[in-house]
Structure formats: C-alpha cells, structure tokens
Amino acid sequence: MIRFDNVSKRYPGGQEALREVSFAIDSGEMVFLSGHSGAGKSSVLKLVSAQERATRGSVLVDGRNVGALKGAQVPALRRSIGPVFQDHRLLVDRTVFDNVALPLVIAGMPRAELEKRVRVALERVGLGARERAQPQQLSAGEQQRVGIARAIAGKPSLVIADEPTGNLDPQLAIEIMGLFVMLAQGGTTVLVASHDLHLVSKLRKRVLVLDHGKLIDDFRPSPRPEAA
Amino acid sequence: MNRRVGPAPVEAAAPKLALPRAGLRAWFDQHQYSALSSLGRLWARRSATVLTVLVMGLALALPLLLSLAVDNLRGFGGSLTDSREIAAFLRVDATAADIERSVAAVRALPDVARVEVRDPAAGLDELRRLDGFGEALELVGANPLPSVLVVAPEADIDAARIGALADAIGNIDGVDFVQFDLAWRQRLDAALALSQRVVWVVGFLLALGALLVVGNTIRLDVAARADEIAIVQLLGGTDGFVRRPFLYAGVWYGMLAALVAIIGAGLAFGALATPVLRLAQSYGASHALAGPGFTACLAVMAAGIVLGWFGAWAAVGRQLARGKPQ
Numbered sequence: 001m002i003r004f005d006n007v008s009k010r011y012p013g014g015q016e017a018l019r020e021v022s023f024a025i026d027s028g029e030m031v032f033l034s035g036h037s038g039a040g041k042s043s044v045l046k047l048v049s050a051q052e053r054a055t056r057g058s059v060l061v062d063g064r065n066v067g068a069l070k071g072a073q074v075p076a077l078r079r080s081i082g083p084v085f086q087d088h089r090l091l092v093d094r095t096v097f098d099n100v101a102l103p104l105v106i107a108g109m110p111r112a113e114l115e116k117r118v119r120v121a122l123e124r125v126g127l128g129a130r131e132r133a134q135p136q137q138l139s140a141g142e143q144q145r146v147g148i149a150r151a152i153a154g155k156p157s158l159v160i161a162d163e164p165t166g167n168l169d170p171q172l173a174i175e176i177m178g179l180f181v182m183l184a185q186g187g188t189t190v191l192v193a194s195h196d197l198h199l200v201s202k203l204r205k206r207v208l209v210l211d212h213g214k215l216i217d218d219f220r221p222s223p224r225p226e227a228a
Numbered sequence: 229m230n231r232r233v234g235p236a237p238v239e240a241a242a243p244k245l246a247l248p249r250a251g252l253r254a255w256f257d258q259h260q261y262s263a264l265s266s267l268g269r270l271w272a273r274r275s276a277t278v279l280t281v282l283v284m285g286l287a288l289a290l291p292l293l294l295s296l297a298v299d300n301l302r303g304f305g306g307s308l309t310d311s312r313e314i315a316a317f318l319r320v321d322a323t324a325a326d327i328e329r330s331v332a333a334v335r336a337l338p339d340v341a342r343v344e345v346r347d348p349a350a351g352l353d354e355l356r357r358l359d360g361f362g363e364a365l366e367l368v369g370a371n372p373l374p375s376v377l378v379v380a381p382e383a384d385i386d387a388a389r390i391g392a393l394a395d396a397i398g399n400i401d402g403v404d405f406v407q408f409d410l411a412w413r414q415r416l417d418a419a420l421a422l423s424q425r426v427v428w429v430v431g432f433l434l435a436l437g438a439l440l441v442v443g444n445t446i447r448l449d450v451a452a453r454a455d456e457i458a459i460v461q462l463l464g465g466t467d468g469f470v471r472r473p474f475l476y477a478g479v480w481y482g483m484l485a486a487l488v489a490i491i492g493a494g495l496a497f498g499a500l501a502t503p504v505l506r507l508a509q510s511y512g513a514s515h516a517l518a519g520p521g522f523t524a525c526l527a528v529m530a531a532g533i534v535l536g537w538f539g540a541w542a543a544v545g546r547q548l549a550r551g552k553p554q
Contacts, residue, residue, distance in 0.1 A: 049462065072466060079464030089459050103463040105261055108254030150463075 007057035017043040030184035033193040035210035041193035082151030084161035090135040097131040121153040141172040266476035285488025287438035291431030315407040316377040342380040442539035482536025
C-alpha cells in the first residue's frame with residue numbers, strides 16, 4: 001500500500017526532515033510512526049498525502065508514484081486517503097453531518113448514498129445521535145471522533161492520522177486508538193503518527209521509529225501468546 | 229467532560245480507492261451545492277454584500293448612463309431638423325418648369341428625406357414678419373426673392389454626408405447657391421464622437437474598478453476561509469471544486485450589481501424624461517428621452533456577470549497554489 005524508497009525531504013529553509021528513509025506497509029496493516037517532536041513523522045504523512053514532494057527517492061501509494069503526480073491526479077490520490085488531524089480541523093460553521101459529508105460532496109456522491117454513508121460513519125464512532133450538533137457543542141474526544149468519521153465516510157483504503165490523540169486525556173486516547181485498530185481489522189491500512197510511546201506500546205502494532213529524519217527502528221511486536 | 233462511547237464494529241474497507249459516480253447528476257449536485265452555499269454566505273454577511281453590490285452597481289451604472297446620454301444626444305441632434313436643412317436658392321428668373329426639374333433632380337439624390345418648395349411670395353411674407361424688414365420691403369417694388377428648395381436630409385447621416393449632399397445640390401442646374409450650417413453639424417458630431425470615446429474610457433476604468441472591488445471582496449472571503457480551503461484540498465477537492473463557490477459568489481455580486489445599475493439608470497431617466505422633452509421641444513425637436521432598452525440591460529447584466537466571475541477567479545488563484553505539493 002505504501003512504499004518509501006530512500007526518501008529524503010529538505011524544506012526550503014534548509015531543514016532536512018527525512019534522510020534516506022525506506023519502508024513498506026502492506027494493505028490492511030496498522031503501523032505507528034513514532035519519534036520525538038521534529039523527528040519527521042508529519043513529513044512522512046505529508047509525503048503520503050502529496051502535501052509535499054520528496055527531495056530525493058520515491059514514494060508509492062497504492063502503486064502510484066506520488067512525486068510524479070500531476071494536476072488533477074493529486075486530488076484523486078487525496079480522495080483515496082482518509083486524513084485525521086490532531087486539531088480535528090472541522091468546519092465550525094457546519095453541523096457534524098455536513099463535516100462528515102464533506103469528502104463525499106467533494107467526490108460527487110449522490111445525496112441518498114451520501115446520507116447513508118455519513119450515518120454509518122457516525123454510528124461507527126458512536127456519534128449517531130449528534131449529527132445535527134455544531135462542532136463547538138462537542139467535547140474534544142467527540143470532535144476527534146467526528147474527524148475520524150469524516151476520514152472513513154468515503155471508505156478509503158488508507159487512513160493517515162497525525163497525532164490524533166495529542167489533545168486528549170489518556171482514557172480518550174485509548175478509545176480513539178481503539179477505533180483505528182478496528183478500522184485496520186476491517187481491512188483499512190492505517191498509518192498513525194504519535195509521540196506517545198506508552199500508548200503505542202500498549203497496542204502491540206508495528207512501529208516505525210524516526211530520529212532526526214532517519215528511520216532508526218522498524219519494530220514488529222511478537223504475536224501475543226495464546227491463552228492456555 | 230468527555231463522554232465514553234464504545235465504537236461500533238467496522239466494516240471492511242472498499243476495495244477501490246476512488247468513489248463512484250462522476251456523471252451529470254453529480255456535476256449538477258456539486259454546482260447546486262456551490263451556488264446555494266455561496267448565496268448563503270452572501271446572505272450571512274448582508275451589510276457587506278449590500279455595500280459591495282452598491283459600489284459595483286455604481287461602477288456599472290455610470291458608463292451605462294453616459295452611454296445612454298450620448299445616444300440620446302445623438303438622437304436629439306438628429307431631430308434638430310432646422311439646423312440640418314439645406315436651403316437651395318434657385319435663380320430669380322426660374323420658371324415653374326425649371327423649379328419642377330430642380331425638385332426632381334434633388335429628390336433623385338441619395339440621403340434626401342424631403343424637399344419642400346418655398347416660393348418667392350412665401351419668402352417675402354416670412355421677411356415681413358421679421359422686425360425691421362416690413363417697412364424696407366415696402367420700398368422695394370417687385371419681389372426680389374428667388375424660389376427656395378428646403379431639403380431635409382435623412383436623420384441618420386453625419387455632417388460629412390450632409391456636406392456632400394449640399395455640394396451635390398449646388399451642382400444641380402438652376403440652383404444659384406446653397407446655404408447650410410455645416411460647421412455647427414461638424415462641431416456637434418465631433419462632440420458626440422468625443423463623448424462616445426469618453427464613455428469607452430470611463431467605462432473601461434469603472435469596469436476595472438468593479439473588477440477590483442469584487443476581486444478584493446472575494447480575496448477577503450478567501451483569506452477568511454483559508455483553513456476551510458486547506459481542509460477541502462486535503463480531502464481531495466479539485467481546484468474547480470474549491471474555486472466554484474467563489475465564482476458563484478462573484479456571479480451573484482455581478483448580477484445584483486447589474487440589477488442595481490439598470491434600476492438606477494431607469495430611475496434617473498424617468499426623472500429626466502419630462503424636462504428633456506421640454507428642452508427638445510423648445511428647439512423644435514420632438515425627441516423623447518430613451519432609457520436603457522432590453523439590449524443595454526442584457527449587456528450590463530453580461531458585463532456584471534463577467535466582471536464578477538473574472539474578479540473571483542483571479543482572487544482564488546493564489547490560495548489554490550498554497551495547497552499544491554511543494
């Protein structure tokens with residue numbers, strides 16, 4: 001699903017965010033990107049969603065070379081990805097329903113199908129009863145769930161999340177991560193950037209550890225021993 | 229206080245990346261969405277919208293009013309028949325047959341609308357009515373005046389063609405000399421041509437002003453919605469999708485401004501109609517003031533829409549570039 005081959009990224013100011021990073025993520029896999037602040041986690045996600053282009057190396061998403069995408073191919077790639085942000089990035093002047101419907105409106109989905117998908121997505125994140133609420137009427141955890149519902153409403157095969165639990169208390173963070181685990185169990189590829197190593201270790205998923213732009217570890221937890 | 233909600237089971241992901249449906253219905257739905265959402269935004273900021281529309285409307289109304297004024301002036305000049313008539317004085321010894329031949333020759337010329345024969349007796353009566361001439365004419369025994377052909381040219385010809393017609397009349401056998409105030413016509417035509425040019429220049433400058441007004445308004449709207457645009461781009465919104473609501477907003481601004489301009493021009497002409505008609509009548513003309521017609525209204529509406537659309541298109545461009553991969 002995602003393949004990085006010797007990817008480096010240098011920003012215009014000269015800051016080298018990634019250095020010769022290589023990894024591959026299979027379809028349906030859930031992977032954490034971990035590392036200190038400024039390690040390059042967000043840069044990886046930006047390269048995946050074509051917000052940035054690699055300075056060197058190649059980034060493949062679902063077989064498409066992201067660096068070579070032109071014009072209208074970039075929005076098409078982004079429509080195939082469900083992004084989740086640390087600060088939710090909900091439209092405050094729209095209802096929960098309208099926020100979740102936004103990627104479907106962008107995709108040109110017929111109204112009846114759109115309504116069905118929005119309600120399914122909201123049910124999945126436990127907010128089926130709040131579709132008429134405004135985002136500011138919701139708690140931080142609920143807002144993040146709306147963000148996740150928006151990301152999955154279009155049934156993308158890849159969900160990327162940048163510090164999705166960064167503003168949440170530990171209990172809510174576990175709940176939100178639980179949603180991502182279930183998404184992965186359903187066959188969606190999930191790539192989550194998080195600096196919370198404690199939380200990440202609890203979930204026993206593959207972890208790519210970045211340090212100053214270099215991939216220093218690709219940790220795959222051993223399978224949990226079967227109960228006797 | 230955050231609420232704990234257990235997540236529902238998750239279905240398998242869709243096997244394909246792209247969402248279905250990109251047909252006519254989807255295209256229509258997206259346009260409807262953009263058109264209505266842009267209207268909603270204009271309505272939500274009513275006072276700012278009214279101000280923008282009024283400024284734009286004024287910028288459209290001024291060239292419309294100037295253009296209509298020039299058209300009316302041209303019509304008014306054309307209807308000042310006395311100043312356009314050519315007087316052809318025939319020889320004093322012309323017989324009735326000579327006069328008939330001269331009239332026929334004049335009628336055969338192009339650009340002649342009407343020919344009237346004023347015989348010497350009628351000319352003498354006209355002179356007698358003028359102050360100071362009555363007693364002088366008593367001293368003259370026989371009528372010294374010749375027959376005169378009063379020639380009215382076609383209404384829509386300019387001074388140069390009237391001058392050419394006067395020359396042609398002067399060359400007709402039996403015509404002694406021709407009297408025609410060419411200089412007055414030339415000055416009027418030159419003034420009208422200058423006015424027409426002024427209309428174009430002022431129209432262009434005001435259209436540019438309208439473009440900047442709508443462009444700036446949309447630019448502020450774009451800046452206020454930069455976060456929303458960024459989100460839409462991250463969710464896969466194309467340039468067209470991002471731009472569309474702003475283009476609709478520009479079109480709404482342009483349409484409303486054109487309506488303001490047309491109504492304003494109509495009211496202005498309604499208020500001026502009676503005094504202008506009185507003025508025209510005092511000059512012997514019957515020209516009634518013509519307000520903005522259907523074609524002019526259509527042109528103003530089209531200009532408003534094009535200016536609004538183009539201003540919005542230019543304003544969104546820079547923001548769109550920010551969402552491109554660097």
